[in-house]
Amino acid sequence: GDSVTQMEGPVTLSEEAFLTINCTYTATGYPSLFWYVQYPGEGLQLLLKATKADDKGSNKGFEATYRKETTSFHLEKGSVQVSDSAVYFCALSDNSGGYQKVTFGTGTKLQVIP
Protein backbone atom coordinates (compact mmCIF):
# COMPACT_ATOMS: atom_id res chain seq x y z
CA GLY A 1 0.00 0.00 0.00
CA ASP A 2 0.89 3.66 -0.12
CA SER A 3 3.09 5.17 2.56
CA VAL A 4 4.83 8.44 3.36
CA THR A 5 7.94 8.72 5.51
CA GLN A 6 9.02 12.00 7.04
CA MET A 7 12.00 12.90 9.14
CA GLU A 8 11.26 12.83 12.83
CA GLY A 9 11.03 16.04 14.73
CA PRO A 10 11.03 18.23 16.49
CA VAL A 11 13.24 20.45 14.39
CA THR A 12 14.47 23.55 16.19
CA LEU A 13 16.01 26.36 14.15
CA SER A 14 17.02 29.94 14.74
CA GLU A 15 15.25 32.64 12.79
CA GLU A 16 16.62 33.09 9.24
CA ALA A 17 18.11 29.59 9.20
CA PHE A 18 17.67 27.26 6.22
CA LEU A 19 15.01 24.58 6.55
CA THR A 20 14.84 21.13 5.02
CA ILE A 21 12.23 18.56 5.99
CA ASN A 22 12.74 15.24 4.21
CA CYS A 23 9.86 13.25 2.77
CA THR A 24 9.92 10.03 0.78
CA TYR A 25 7.00 7.99 -0.45
CA THR A 26 5.93 4.66 -1.87
CA ALA A 27 2.87 4.42 -4.08
CA THR A 28 1.34 1.93 -6.47
CA GLY A 29 0.26 4.51 -9.04
CA TYR A 30 1.37 7.99 -10.06
CA PRO A 31 0.47 10.09 -7.06
CA SER A 32 0.16 13.79 -6.52
CA LEU A 33 2.21 15.10 -3.62
CA PHE A 34 1.35 17.72 -1.02
CA TRP A 35 2.72 19.55 1.97
CA TYR A 36 0.23 20.62 4.60
CA VAL A 37 0.86 22.83 7.62
CA GLN A 38 -0.92 22.69 10.96
CA TYR A 39 -0.64 25.68 13.28
CA PRO A 40 -1.39 25.13 16.98
CA GLY A 41 -5.06 24.49 17.65
CA GLU A 42 -6.01 24.51 13.99
CA GLY A 43 -6.77 22.09 11.20
CA LEU A 44 -4.40 21.26 8.39
CA GLN A 45 -4.12 23.65 5.47
CA LEU A 46 -2.47 23.14 2.14
CA LEU A 47 0.99 24.69 1.85
CA LEU A 48 1.97 23.53 -1.65
CA LYS A 49 1.52 20.70 -4.09
CA ALA A 50 3.03 19.04 -7.17
CA THR A 51 1.07 16.79 -9.46
CA LYS A 52 3.71 15.21 -11.69
CA ALA A 53 7.39 14.35 -11.78
CA ASP A 54 9.80 17.32 -11.77
CA ASP A 55 7.04 19.77 -10.82
CA LYS A 56 8.01 22.28 -8.19
CA GLY A 57 5.41 23.50 -5.74
CA SER A 58 6.00 26.78 -3.95
CA ASN A 59 4.19 29.06 -1.53
CA LYS A 60 5.16 31.59 1.15
CA GLY A 61 8.85 31.00 0.49
CA PHE A 62 8.54 27.21 0.85
CA GLU A 63 9.43 24.93 -2.06
CA ALA A 64 9.36 21.23 -2.83
CA THR A 65 10.20 19.33 -6.02
CA TYR A 66 8.56 16.06 -7.04
CA ARG A 67 11.46 13.67 -7.65
CA LYS A 68 10.23 10.43 -9.11
CA GLU A 69 13.70 8.86 -9.37
CA THR A 70 14.28 9.19 -5.64
CA THR A 71 10.56 9.08 -4.67
CA SER A 72 11.06 12.21 -2.64
CA PHE A 73 9.35 15.54 -2.02
CA HIS A 74 11.56 17.43 0.42
CA LEU A 75 10.34 20.73 1.82
CA GLU A 76 12.76 23.67 1.88
CA LYS A 77 12.75 27.29 2.91
CA GLY A 78 15.71 29.61 2.67
CA SER A 79 15.03 31.72 5.76
CA VAL A 80 12.53 30.64 8.39
CA GLN A 81 10.58 32.97 10.64
CA VAL A 82 9.11 32.49 14.11
CA SER A 83 5.68 32.48 12.47
CA ASP A 84 6.64 29.30 10.55
CA SER A 85 6.55 27.31 13.80
CA ALA A 86 4.01 24.57 13.15
CA VAL A 87 3.67 20.89 12.30
CA TYR A 88 4.33 20.03 8.65
CA PHE A 89 2.79 17.00 6.96
CA CYS A 90 3.85 15.43 3.70
CA ALA A 91 1.02 13.63 1.90
CA LEU A 92 0.30 11.76 -1.27
CA SER A 93 -2.92 11.42 -3.21
CA ASP A 94 -3.44 8.23 -5.17
CA ASN A 95 -6.45 7.05 -7.14
CA SER A 96 -5.20 3.66 -8.29
CA GLY A 97 -8.08 2.02 -6.41
CA GLY A 98 -10.63 3.98 -8.45
CA TYR A 99 -11.11 6.65 -5.81
CA GLN A 100 -8.92 9.30 -4.23
CA LYS A 101 -7.07 8.26 -1.12
CA VAL A 102 -4.82 10.69 0.73
CA THR A 103 -2.06 9.24 2.89
CA PHE A 104 -0.19 11.42 5.36
CA GLY A 105 3.26 11.20 6.87
CA THR A 106 3.70 11.33 10.62
CA GLY A 107 4.27 15.08 10.69
CA THR A 108 7.37 17.07 11.62
CA LYS A 109 7.17 19.72 14.27
CA LEU A 110 9.17 22.85 13.50
CA GLN A 111 10.10 25.30 16.21
CA VAL A 112 11.76 28.56 15.19
CA ILE A 113 13.37 30.58 17.94
CA PRO A 114 14.17 34.30 17.71
Place this chain on the structure above:
Amino acid sequence: DTAVSQTPKYLVTQMGNDKSIKCEQNLGHDTMYWYKQDSKKFLKIMFSYNNKELIINETVPNRFSPKSPDKAHLNLHINSLELGDSAVYFCASSLGQLNTEAFFGQGTRLTVV
Protein backbone atom coordinates in the same frame (compact mmCIF):
# COMPACT_ATOMS: atom_id res chain seq x y z
CA ASP B 1 -17.85 31.55 5.53
CA THR B 2 -16.21 28.47 6.97
CA ALA B 3 -15.51 25.93 4.23
CA VAL B 4 -15.49 22.82 6.45
CA SER B 5 -17.07 23.17 9.86
CA GLN B 6 -17.20 20.65 12.67
CA THR B 7 -19.13 20.71 15.88
CA PRO B 8 -18.42 20.56 18.70
CA LYS B 9 -14.86 21.83 18.94
CA TYR B 10 -14.36 20.22 22.34
CA LEU B 11 -16.07 17.16 23.75
CA VAL B 12 -15.45 15.73 27.21
CA THR B 13 -17.39 12.64 28.11
CA GLN B 14 -17.31 9.56 30.30
CA MET B 15 -16.36 6.06 29.27
CA GLY B 16 -19.27 4.08 27.94
CA ASN B 17 -21.19 7.07 26.60
CA ASP B 18 -22.31 7.53 22.99
CA LYS B 19 -21.45 10.76 21.21
CA SER B 20 -21.66 12.33 17.76
CA ILE B 21 -19.53 14.81 15.87
CA LYS B 22 -21.05 16.72 12.99
CA CYS B 23 -19.35 17.96 9.85
CA GLU B 24 -20.58 20.16 7.05
CA GLN B 25 -18.82 21.51 3.97
CA ASN B 26 -20.00 24.32 1.69
CA LEU B 27 -17.43 23.78 -1.05
CA GLY B 28 -19.57 21.59 -3.27
CA HIS B 29 -17.14 18.69 -2.89
CA ASP B 30 -18.11 15.10 -3.62
CA THR B 31 -15.75 13.43 -1.18
CA MET B 32 -15.56 13.73 2.59
CA TYR B 33 -13.26 12.11 5.13
CA TRP B 34 -12.79 11.51 8.81
CA TYR B 35 -9.26 11.45 10.21
CA LYS B 36 -8.06 10.70 13.72
CA GLN B 37 -5.02 12.54 15.08
CA ASP B 38 -3.37 11.09 18.16
CA SER B 39 -1.30 12.85 20.81
CA LYS B 40 1.84 12.47 18.71
CA LYS B 41 0.14 14.26 15.81
CA PHE B 42 -0.06 11.10 13.72
CA LEU B 43 -2.95 11.46 11.27
CA LYS B 44 -4.82 8.33 10.26
CA ILE B 45 -7.72 8.08 7.86
CA MET B 46 -10.82 6.43 9.24
CA PHE B 47 -13.49 6.78 6.57
CA SER B 48 -14.08 8.31 3.19
CA TYR B 49 -17.39 8.96 1.49
CA ASN B 50 -18.03 9.85 -2.13
CA ASN B 51 -21.51 11.10 -3.02
CA LYS B 52 -22.91 9.69 0.21
CA GLU B 53 -21.39 6.26 -0.38
CA LEU B 54 -18.73 4.72 1.84
CA ILE B 55 -15.57 4.10 -0.19
CA ILE B 56 -12.83 3.82 2.42
CA ASN B 57 -13.26 2.09 5.74
CA GLU B 58 -9.91 1.59 7.39
CA THR B 59 -9.42 -0.70 10.35
CA VAL B 60 -11.73 1.10 12.72
CA PRO B 61 -13.76 -0.51 15.51
CA ASN B 62 -17.39 -0.90 14.56
CA ARG B 63 -18.27 1.34 17.52
CA PHE B 64 -17.51 4.12 15.02
CA SER B 65 -20.27 4.66 12.50
CA PRO B 66 -20.20 7.42 9.90
CA LYS B 67 -23.40 8.74 8.41
CA SER B 68 -23.73 10.89 5.32
CA PRO B 69 -27.27 12.24 4.90
CA ASP B 70 -26.21 14.23 1.85
CA LYS B 71 -23.04 15.21 -0.02
CA ALA B 72 -22.42 18.21 2.21
CA HIS B 73 -22.58 16.39 5.54
CA LEU B 74 -20.62 13.57 7.12
CA ASN B 75 -21.30 12.85 10.77
CA LEU B 76 -19.41 10.49 13.05
CA HIS B 77 -21.18 8.57 15.77
CA ILE B 78 -19.19 6.74 18.41
CA ASN B 79 -20.76 4.14 20.72
CA SER B 80 -19.45 2.93 24.05
CA LEU B 81 -16.59 5.39 24.21
CA GLU B 82 -13.24 4.14 25.52
CA LEU B 83 -10.24 5.97 26.97
CA GLY B 84 -8.25 5.16 23.82
CA ASP B 85 -10.73 7.09 21.70
CA SER B 86 -9.37 10.34 23.13
CA ALA B 87 -7.88 12.22 20.18
CA VAL B 88 -8.55 15.06 17.80
CA TYR B 89 -10.93 14.11 15.00
CA PHE B 90 -10.74 16.00 11.73
CA CYS B 91 -13.30 16.15 8.99
CA ALA B 92 -12.09 17.00 5.51
CA SER B 93 -13.47 17.27 2.00
CA SER B 94 -12.10 17.29 -1.51
CA LEU B 95 -13.19 17.07 -5.13
CA GLY B 96 -12.09 13.46 -5.02
CA GLN B 97 -9.68 13.76 -7.91
CA LEU B 98 -6.05 12.73 -7.92
CA ASN B 99 -4.50 16.20 -7.91
CA THR B 100 -6.97 18.02 -5.68
CA GLU B 101 -6.21 18.92 -2.11
CA ALA B 102 -8.27 18.19 0.95
CA PHE B 103 -9.78 21.00 3.01
CA PHE B 104 -9.87 20.39 6.74
CA GLY B 105 -12.14 21.44 9.52
CA GLN B 106 -10.79 22.88 12.77
CA GLY B 107 -10.96 19.54 14.53
CA THR B 108 -12.90 18.15 17.48
CA ARG B 109 -10.86 17.38 20.58
CA LEU B 110 -12.49 14.38 22.23
CA THR B 111 -11.49 13.55 25.79
CA VAL B 112 -12.85 10.40 27.37
CA VAL B 113 -12.55 10.27 31.15
